[in-house]
Amino acid sequence: MxxxxxxxxxxxxxxxxxxxxxxxxxxxxxxxxxxxxxxxxxxxxxxxxxxxxxxxxxxxxxxxxxxxxxxxxxxxxxxxxxxxxxxxxxxxxxxxxxxxxxxxxxxxxxxxxxxxxxxxxxxxxxxxxxxxxxxxxxxxxxxxxxxxxxxxxxxxxxxxxxxxxxxxxxxxxxxxxxxxGNVNIVLLLVAMALLGLLYFLSLKGFYSKFLIIIFGIAIWVLFLKSGIxxxxxxxxxxxxxxxxxKIDTPTFLDKLVNITNNIKKAAVSKKPILCKEQIEQIEDLDDWTNRYxxxxxxxxxxxxxxxxxxxxxxxxxxxxxxxxxxxxxxxxxxxxxxxxxxxxxxxxxxxxxxxxxxxxxxxxxxxxxxxxxxxxxxxxxxxxxxxxxxxxxxxxxxxxxxxxxxxxxxxxxxxxxxxxxxxxxxxxxxxxxxxxxKNSSTQSEDDYLSIPCSNKK
Structure with a gap:
């Protein structure tokens, strides 16, 4: 999968x-x-x-x-x-x-x-x-x-x-x-503990790019000061x-259809801005896109x-x-x-x-x-x-x-x-x-653009 x-x-x-x-x-x-x-x-x-x-x-x-x-x-x-x-x-x-x-x-x-x-x-x-x-x-x-x-x-x-x-x-x-260089074991262990926490969260399916950035800076400094x-x-x-x-393609497509229908049903503002319902649907789309x-x-x-x-x-x-x-x-x-x-x-x-x-x-x-x-x-x-x-x-x-x-x-x-x-x-x-x-079954370069996806039946 x-x-x-x-x-x-x-x-x-x-x-x-x-x-x-x-x-x-x-x-x-x-x-x-x-x-x-x-x-x-x-x-x-x-x-x-x-x-x-x-x-x-x-x-x-x-x-x-x-x-x-x-x-x-x-x-x-x-x-x-x-x-x-x-x-x-x-x-x-x-x-x-x-x-x-x-x-x-x-x-x-x-x-x-x-x-x-x-x-x-x-x-x-x-x-x-x-x-x-x-x-x-x-x-x-x-x-x-x-x-x-x-x-x-x-x-x-x-x-x-x-x-x-x-x-x-x-x-x-x-x-x-x-x-x-010479290794400071204490600082290295602290860095490895932070990495271990990130690995555990990843294993449990939790991911946050902000957490990666914050932990990444801390781990970088700890490695620098530890001698590694x-x-x-x-x-x-x-x-x-x-x-x-976090979600598969069929689920995302279903959500995409629902969001599209909701945007169509929402009132269209005469001004060059989105109405409240459209904003909510766009935010919902961002959330589902991140999951997909x-x-x-x-x-x-x-x-x-x-x-x-x-x-x-x-x-x-x-x-x-x-x-x-x-x-x-x-x-x-x-x-x-x-x-x-x-x-x-x-x-x-x-x-x-x-x-x-x-x-x-x-x-x-x-x-x-x-x-x-x-x-x-x-x-x-x-x-x-x-x-x-x-x-x-x-x-x-x-x-x-x-x-x-x-x-x-x-x-x-x-x-x-x-x-x-x-x-x-x-x-x-x-x-x-x-x-x-010509005599081989090697794929062309275009075949490597993406891994084939199965069609939804």
């Missing part, structure tokens, strides 16, 4: 993420130009400007950069949490058969780059950056696939999306376990949002544009401004290490593990996806950008040289990965895909 009542707007998701990738690129270019222009001091002073407040026994004051990385990115992680919950309940990860293909790809795409990083690393101080080449930037990678159009099968886009979500889960766990990175609070908070509707909507789907829909078109570009603008000139010392081995891990570690890891799993018949790969498709998309997975820069800022927070070096490695590695992936996939051939697609 849940599956029939929740839309899965995959086509819109791809369009949003693709345009977000374009904005991300524009913001990155602006940040690089600004940071290396005669106005570079204004760039640094803007993001280091402190904002906050101080009370007698409490202080919450941070540079603007950290408000972006700890605050706005918590909303980004909240959206990731909503997507993870949806995918596991009703989406591409809701069965062992569906999850196997992207799971093995994600495992190879995380483990091999990490092993390669340790093998190539030559300094103890930079060894903490092992988590940087793990993650994939879904906005950039889907933007490349969008440019390729129908030269790549829809199932490959679904694989990349599901793969990136599994990849995000791994990155979130790494941040929570390895990139958090506050973005983790966003993920855990998202799991408390119910996916179920899935809270998780509604929140995800409302947040997606804000995250894609505002939060992620602002994050790029704040973090991608690396000063590149001959006077600035850089950690060259770290730069090369990250480039190699993103370009070769990701591509070898994903391709090798997926093909071995296929050979052992552990996973089933759609017929229209060829070996070259897997190799091409594995290079696109090397576009690390957003999550990679985020992990770099946590790993090297005490060293500006290491942070800037890591960012340069991420930017170059992501660019090379995007070019190679695009070249491979564009040369795989439109004809071969169309032939495979």
């Amino acid at each position: 849940i599956q029939k009542s929740i839309l899965s707007p995959f086509q819109k998701f791809v369009n949003i993420e693709s345009f977000s990738g374009v904005l991300l690129l524009i913001a990155t270019i602006i940040a690089l130009l600004w940071a290396n222009s005669p106005f570079r001091e204004s760039y640094q002073s803007l993001w280091q400007y402190k904002i906050g407040f101080t009370a007698q026994n409490f202080e919450l004051s941070k540079p603007l950069l950290l408000w972006v990385n700890d605050g706005l990115m918590a909303i980004f992680f909240f959206l990731i949490g909503l997507e993870i919950k949806r995918e596991f309940l009703i989406g591409e990860l809701n069965s062992v058969k569906k999850v196997a293909f992207p799971l093995f790809g994600a495992l190879g795409g995380m483990l091999i780059p990490v092993l390669m990083f340790f093998m190539l690393n030559n300094k103890v101080e930079t060894s903490v950056g092992w988590g940087i080449p793990m993650a994939t930037d879904i906005a950039f990678s889907l933007a490349v696939l969008k440019v390729l159009g129908d030269r790549v099968p829809l199932s490959l886009k679904l694989f990349l999306t599901a793969f990136a979500i599994v990849d995000d889960i791994g990155a979130v766990l790494v941040i929570a376990v390895f990139y958090s 990175h506050p973005t983790i609070a966003g993920i855990l908070l998202a799991f408390s949002v119910p996916v179920r509707q 909507q899935s809270p998780l789907q509604h929140l995800e829909h409302k947040l997606h544009d804000w995250v894609a078109y505002f939060i992620i570009p602002v994050f790029a603008l704040a973090n991608a401004g690396v000063v590149i000139n001959g006077d600035t010392s850089m950690e060259q081995p770290l730069i090369w290490n990250i480039i190699i891990c993103l370009v070769l570690g990701k591509s070898i890891g994903i391709s090798l593990v997926v093909m071995i799993a296929k050979k052992l018949r552990i996973v089933e790969i759609p017929e229209e996806i060829t070996h070259w498709h897997i190799i091409g998309v594995s290079f696109l997975a090397g576009i690390g950008f957003t999550m990679a820069i985020f992990i770099a800022s946590l790993a090297f927070e005490s060293s500006l040289i290491y942070i800037d070096s890591a960012k340069i490695g991420i930017l170059i590695g992501s660019l090379i990965s995007a070019i190679i992936g695009f070249f491979i996939l564009s040369n795989t051939g439109k004809k071969s895909f169309r032939k495979a697609n």
